[in-house]
Amino acid sequence: MRFVLNGDDSTCDACMLRFFLRLFPLLALAGCGSGLPPPSASSVSSPPAAVAAIYARACKNCHAVAGTGAPQTGDRAAWAPRLAQGDAVLIEHSFNGYKGMPPMGACMDCTEAQYRSLIEYMAGAPLPKK
Numbered sequence: 001m002r003f004v005l006n007g008d009d010s011t012c013d014a015c016m017l018r019f020f021l022r023l024f025p026l027l028a029l030a031g032c033g034s035g036l037p038p039p040s041a042s043s044v045s046s047p048p049a050a051v052a053a054i055y056a057r058a059c060k061n062c063h064a065v066a067g068t069g070a071p072q073t074g075d076r077a078a079w080a081p082r083l084a085q086g087d088a089v090l091i092e093h094s095f096n097g098y099k100g101m102p103p104m105g106a107c108m109d110c111t112e113a114q115y116r117s118l119i120e121y122m123a124g125a126p127l128p129k130k
Contacts, residue, residue, distance in 0.1 A: 047121040055118060058107035062100075063122050069100045071122070079123035086130025090119055 047055060055063075055073075062070040071078035082090060094115040097103035104110065110118070120127050 047117070051114070051117045051121055054107055054110060054114060055121065058105055058110070059118055059122065061106070073122040074124050076124050079125065083123055083125060083128060087116065087127045088130060090127065091115055094119070 046052070060073075062068045063073045066072065071082060091112055093101065094105060094110075095103065095112075105115075107114070107118075116127050
């Protein structure tokens, strides 16, 4: 590898060392993710075992991965405007799909009651009836 320092086109071990020492912290930070904190333990309560199993196989791949466009589990701020739409709209979105969410999500055998439980778990709040 060749570095040019003040017009001198010779290899410079000290130059390479300085270059890599300056580059290393940036490369180390590049793998740190989006900078969003994970949901706090207090914002997400443990769901019943049946809901946890459905969440793990059908919801987690989008609702626990930042950048998917899905509201993240435990992110009350992201869920608030959705909850404000009421249960009928959110259940309809669950069954028929909405934006990037496919019809039935990834749970082709879920019932309306299971969708309600999943939404309440992910939102960290009760699903209001409207």
